[in-house]
Amino acid sequence: MNAVANHVRVSADDGLLVRWPAPLPDGERLVLRHTASGHGRAVNLAADRTSCALHVGDLGPGTWALHLEAGSLTRPLLTDDPGFSHDGLRAYAALPRRRSVRVTRSSDGHAALDVQEVEPHAEVELVHPRDGEIRIGGMLAYTGPRPGGARLLAVARKGSATVTGTARVHGTEFHARLSARGFATERPGLWDLWLAVADLRARLATLLDDAPGKRGKVSFPRQTVRDMSVRPYYTARDELAVACHRTEEQP
Amino acid sequence: MKITFMLLDAFTIDGTVRGTFTLAGELARRHEVEIVSVLREADAPALPLSPRVRLRSLVDLRTGPRWPFGDRAARLMKEPSRLVHPQERCYEYFSALTDERLLRALRRLRTDVLITTRAGLNLAAAQHAPRRTIRIAQEHLQLRVHESGILAEIERWYPTLDAVTTLTVADRAEYMRLLPDGSCPVLTIGNGLPDRLYPHSRQENRIVMAAGRLVWTKGYDLLIDAFAEVAGKHPDWRLRIYGQGPRRDALLARVTRLGLYNNVLIMDSTDDVEGEMAKASILAVPSRGEGFGMTIIEAFACGLPVVAFDCPHGPREIITDGHDGLLVPPENPAALAETLIRLIDDEELRHRMATNARTTAKNHRIPEIADHWENLLTTLHP
Numbered sequence: 001m002n003a004v005a006n007h008v009r010v011s012a013d014d015g016l017l018v019r020w021p022a023p024l025p026d027g028e029r030l031v032l033r034h035t036a037s038g039h040g041r042a043v044n045l046a047a048d049r050t051s052c053a054l055h056v057g058d059l060g061p062g063t064w065a066l067h068l069e070a071g072s073l074t075r076p077l078l079t080d081d082p083g084f085s086h087d088g089l090r091a092y093a094a095l096p097r098r099r100s101v102r103v104t105r106s107s108d109g110h111a112a113l114d115v116q117e118v119e120p121h122a123e124v125e126l127v128h129p130r131d132g133e134i135r136i137g138g139m140l141a142y143t144g145p146r147p148g149g150a151r152l153l154a155v156a157r158k159g160s161a162t163v164t165g166t167a168r169v170h171g172t173e174f175h176a177r178l179s180a181r182g183f184a185t186e187r188p189g190l191w192d193l194w195l196a197v198a199d200l201r202a203r204l205a206t207l208l209d210d211a212p213g214k215r216g217k218v219s220f221p222r223q224t225v226r227d228m229s230v231r232p233y234y235t236a237r238d239e240l241a242v243a244c245h246r247t248e249e250q251p
Numbered sequence: 252m253k254i255t256f257m258l259l260d261a262f263t264i265d266g267t268v269r270g271t272f273t274l275a276g277e278l279a280r281r282h283e284v285e286i287v288s289v290l291r292e293a294d295a296p297a298l299p300l301s302p303r304v305r306l307r308s309l310v311d312l313r314t315g316p317r318w319p320f321g322d323r324a325a326r327l328m329k330e331p332s333r334l335v336h337p338q339e340r341c342y343e344y345f346s347a348l349t350d351e352r353l354l355r356a357l358r359r360l361r362t363d364v365l366i367t368t369r370a371g372l373n374l375a376a377a378q379h380a381p382r383r384t385i386r387i388a389q390e391h392l393q394l395r396v397h398e399s400g401i402l403a404e405i406e407r408w409y410p411t412l413d414a415v416t417t418l419t420v421a422d423r424a425e426y427m428r429l430l431p432d433g434s435c436p437v438l439t440i441g442n443g444l445p446d447r448l449y450p451h452s453r454q455e456n457r458i459v460m461a462a463g464r465l466v467w468t469k470g471y472d473l474l475i476d477a478f479a480e481v482a483g484k485h486p487d488w489r490l491r492i493y494g495q496g497p498r499r500d501a502l503l504a505r506v507t508r509l510g511l512y513n514n515v516l517i518m519d520s521t522d523d524v525e526g527e528m529a530k531a532s533i534l535a536v537p538s539r540g541e542g543f544g545m546t547i548i549e550a551f552a553c554g555l556p557v558v559a560f561d562c563p564h565g566p567r568e569i570i571t572d573g574h575d576g577l578l579v580p581p582e583n584p585a586a587l588a589e590t591l592i593r594l595i596d597d598e599e600l601r602h603r604m605a606t607n608a609r610t611t612a613k614n615h616r617i618p619e620i621a622d623h624w625e626n627l628l629t630t631l632h633p
Contacts (some may be wrong), residue, residue, distance in 0.1 A: 004448060082529035086457070107523035109448040110447040126513050210530065211491065221506045249382055 003068070005079040008111045010101045012145075014057030016113070018077070023049035024068070031067040031074065032113065034060065042069060056101050056113060063104075064113040076110040083111070091125065093141035094172050100142070118142045122174060122195040122202040124240050127232055129220050132166075132180050133211045134232055134242070140172040140195075140202060148198035152176035154183075154191040154242055161186055169197050184225040184243045188210050191242040204240040214238050252632060253283040255362040257372050259341055261288035261306060264297045264520055265464065266545045267368055267391040270442035276301030277443065277621040286354060289349055289372070297522070311354035322363035324348055338401040339371035340392070354379055363632055370401060373415075377408035385631045387414045392542045393564060394425040402429070410434030413631050418442060418543035421564035438627060441569075442545050443620030444612060449552040450529035451609070454601050457488045459591060460531035460555070462546050463538075465496030465517070470537035470560065472498070473571050473584045475505050475515060477537070480588030482514040485595055490515045492534070493527060528553040532601060533594055539582060551575060551612035556604035558590050569615075573609040 007019035018030060024045060030052045033040045039060075045052045056064075066077035083103040092100070100118045105111055120143035128135040140146055152165035159201040163186065165178035174195060183191070206214065213233040222231035227247045235241050256271050270327050275284050291308030300306060301522050310328075330347035331337075334354065339345070353372075357379040364385045367376045373388035380386050388409060392505055394417075397405065407416055410430055414435045417423040423439045430437065459478070463469045471492055492502070492515070499517060506515045521527055524546070528534060534550035536559035544565035551569075557576035559566035560583075570576035572575045575592065579586045 006451075078448055080448060080451045080529075082452065082526060084530045085453070085455050086456070105450060105526060107526055109450070128513075209489075211516055211518060213519070214516065217503075217519075218512050219503050220512050221507055221510075 003078070004109070005077060006081060007081045008066070008081045008083060008103050008105075009085075009088070010056060010092070010103055010113070014055055014101055015053060016056045016074065016101075016103075017051065017053050018066070018079075018111075018218075019051045025070065027070050029069045030054075030061070030077070031069045032064045033067060035065055035112075037062075044163055051234050056115075056211045057097075057099065059101060059113065059115045061099070061101075061115050061117055064115060066111045066113065069117065070158070074151045078109045079105055079111045080109070081105065081111075084210050089210070090123075090139065093208055094139065094144070095142075095158075096120075096144040097142050098209065118203045118231075120200060121207065122204045123202050123208050124206045127220060129180075129223055129230075129232055132223065132225065134178045134180065134223075134230070135206065136176045136178070136193075136240070138174055138204075138206075140169065140174060140197070141208065143172075143200060143202070145169075145171045146200060150174065150176075150195060150197035152178050153194045153196050153201070154178060155194060157190045157192055157241075158187070159187070159189075163191065164173065167195055167197070169195075178242075180223045180225045180228075180230040183230050183242070184228045186244070188228065188244050188246050193242065194239050206234070206240070212238060212245075252364065252368065252628065253285075253362045254278055254628075255360065256284070256286045257365065257367045257376070258286060258288050259344060259369055259372065260290040260292065260530065261300075261308070262291055262293040262296050266442070266543065268296070269298055269545060270391065270543075271368055272296070272298055272300050272304075273445045273617050274442050274621065274624065275304045276445070276503070277617045278624065279303035281625075285603075289353060290344060295463060309356055310346075310349050310593075327351060330461060334375060336372040336374065336401040336404050338398040340396065341369065341371065345371060346494040357381075360384055364628060369567055370405065373412070374401075374404050374408050377411050385396065385413045385628075387416060387627075387631075388412050389416045390415065390422060390426070393417075393419075393422045393540065394429065395422075395563065396540070396542075406430065409570065414438060414627060415441050419568045420566065421566040422542070438623075440620060440623045440627070441615060442543055442548070443617030444548055444552055444615045446617055449525055449612075451554040452529045452532060452605060454532045454554075454598065454605060456530055456532060457595075458531040459488065459490045459533045459535050459595075460493070460528055461490070461535045461537065462493040462520070462527070464500040465492075465494045465502060468539050469496075470539045470562075470582070471495075471502055472505060473539075473560075473582060473587065474535055474537035475502060476584040477587035477591065478515055479509045479511060480585070480590050481595070484592050486514070486524075488514070488595060489587075491527070491531065492517045493524065494520050509573045517573070525549055525553050528555055531555060533558060533591065535587070536560065536566055536593065537587060538562050538566070544569055547576070548612055551608035551615070554605040554607055554609050556594060556601055558587065558594060560587065569611075571611070573608075575604055575611045 150167035167176035327348035332345035334350040
C-alpha cells in the first residue's frame with residue numbers, strides 16, 4: 001500500500017512540509033521532478049521518517065511532480081490533503097515575491113508544485129456597484145505593505161483616456177472608489193482597472209480564490225448615469241474591468 | 252457471466268452514468284461487462300470508465316466526417332419514437348432511428364444479464380429482449396416522477412422482468428404497492444462510491460459547496476435565497492455551485508438581484524468534484540426531490556457534513572440527522588439558512604460530523620454495493 005501523506009503545504013517562507021501519519025519504510029526519499037526538463041531534486045526524510053521539509057523558493061517555473069523514491073523504485077506522492085487554504089494563500093501573497101509556489105493535487109491524488117513567476121496585483125475581494133459608485137476592497141498581492149498615496153485608475157482599452165478614483169491602502173489592505181459619473185462623459189468602451197500606489201501600478205484581479213474562469217460566472221449590476229450604463233465585469237484572465245455602453249445600445 | 256448495461260447516453264455527466272460506470276467497473280473485475288449507450292455524442296465518455304468495460308453505442312450523434320450518416324438515418328432521426336412512451340422523461344432524445352437500432356440491439360443481444368437504467372429502456376427490455384437473458388430494470392429516479400400513461404406501462408410490463416432495483420427503501424415500497432403480488436422481486440441497492448483515494452476537507456475554507464445539474468428539481472434557487480441570509484450574518488462565507496443546465500442564467504440573475512455577487516459563484520461542472528468538495532466545509536443539497544443523492548455520499552467520503560432538504564427520498568435514507576449531516580424541512584429557505592448558519596457557527600460540530608461522515612461513507616463503497624449485486628445475480632443465474 002502506498003503511503004498517503006496527510007499534509008502537503010508550502011508556508012509563507014517557501015518551506016515545503018510533507019507529513020505522513022505513520023513512519024515510511026527505511027530508505028524512502030522525496031523527489032521533486034520538473035516535468036518539462038526532467039530535472040530532479042531528492043531530499044531525505046526527517047529522522048522519524050514521518051515528515052520531510054525543504055526550501056522550494058528557488059525552484060524554476062513550471063510543474064514539479066512529487067515522488068517517493070526507494071532504491072530504483074519511484075512512485076507518485078499520494079495525498080489526501082486538498083492543498084488549498086484561502087487564508088494560507090492570502091498570507092503567502094501578503095509578502096513581496098517574484099515567484100509563487102502552490103501545491104496542487106490531481107483528481108487521482110498525486111501531489112505537485114506549481115511554480116509561477118508573479119507580478120504584484122491588487123487582489124479584489126469585494127465589489128459593490130451602488131449609489132453611483134463602484135467600491136472595491138481587497139489586498140495587495142506579492143508586494144508587501146506599500147505606504148503612500150494611492151489612486152484607482154480606469155484606463156480605456158482603446159485610446160488613452162483615464163478615469164481616476166480614490167483609494168486608501170493600510171498595510172496590504174486596500175479600499176477604492178470609482179464614481180460611475182466619471183464614465184458618463186467618456187466614449188463607450190471597456191476600461192481596465194489599476195491600483196496606483198507609490199511607484200507601483202497593480203492590475204485589479206481575483207486570482208487567490210482558486211476559482212479561475214469567473215468571466216460570465218459573476219454578474220455585477222449595472223448603474224446608469226445619464227445615458228451611459230456602467231458595469232464591472234471579470235475578463236477571461238479574472239481581471240476586473242468596467243464595461244460602458246450607451247443605454248440605447250443595450251439589447 | 253456476461254453483463255450488459257444499457258444507458259441512454261454514456262457520454263454525458265449525471266448520476267446515472269456515474270453510478271453505472273462505477274458498478275460496471277467493479278463487476279468487470281470478475282465478469283465480462285459491456286455498456287451499450289443508445290446515443291453517442293463524443294469521442295470518449297466525460298467520466299472515467301474502467302478499461303475492463305467495453306463501451307459501444309447505437310446512434311452516433313457526433314458531427315464531422317460521419318455526418319450525415321445517410322439520408323434514411325437522417326430522416327428517421329427526425330421522426331418521433333414509437334417504441335418509447337411519450338411520457339418517458341427523456342422522450343425527446345429518442346427517435347424512429349433509436350427505435351430501429353434499439354430493437355435490433357435487443358433482439359441480437361448475446362448476454363447473460365441485461366441491466367437497463369431508465370424507464371424507456373426498461374420497458375423496451377421487458378418487451379423485446381430475449382427471454383433467455385436475465386433482465387433487470389434499475390430505477391435511478393423515483394416511481395413517483397412518472398406520469399400516469401407510462402406508469403400504466405410500468406405496471407403492465409415490469410412484472411415480466413426478472414428484477415427491479417431501486418436506490419431507496421422508500422421507492423421500493425412504492426414499487427411494491429404498484430406491482431402485483433408475486434411478480435418480479437424489487438430490491439434496494441444504492442449507488443456505490445468508487446474505490447479511490449478521497450481528499451479530506453480540513454474545514455479551513457469558508458466555503459459552502461453544491462454540485463449538480465442546474466435544473467428546477469435541484470432547488471438551487473432556494474439555496475441562493477437561503478444564502479442571502481447566511482451572507483448577511485457571515486459576509487466572509489462563500490457559496491460555490493458547480494454544474495451546468497438550463498437554469499444557469501436565471502440563477503445568475505437571482506444572485507445579482509439579491510446582491511450576492513461577492514458571495515455566490517456558479518461554476519462550470521468539474522471533472523474533479525471531490526477535489527472541490529475537499530476545499531469546502533459544508534455540502535448543501537437543496538433538492539426538491541432526490542432519487543438517491545450521489546453527491547451526499549461523495550461529500551461524506553471527503554469529510555463534509557451535508558445540509559439537505561428532507562425531500563423524497565434519498566437524503567433521509569443516507570443522512571443520519573445530527574450525526575453526519577442535518578435535514579431541513581423541504582423547500583424552506585429560511586430553515587435552510589438557519590441550519591447553515593448553525594453549522595457555520597459551530598466549528599466543533601462541523602469537525603465531529605465530518606469524522607462521522609467519513610465513517611458513513613464506508614458503507615457505500617462500491618465493493619460492498621457490488622456484493623449486493625453479486626447476490627442478486629447469483630440468485631437469478633445460479
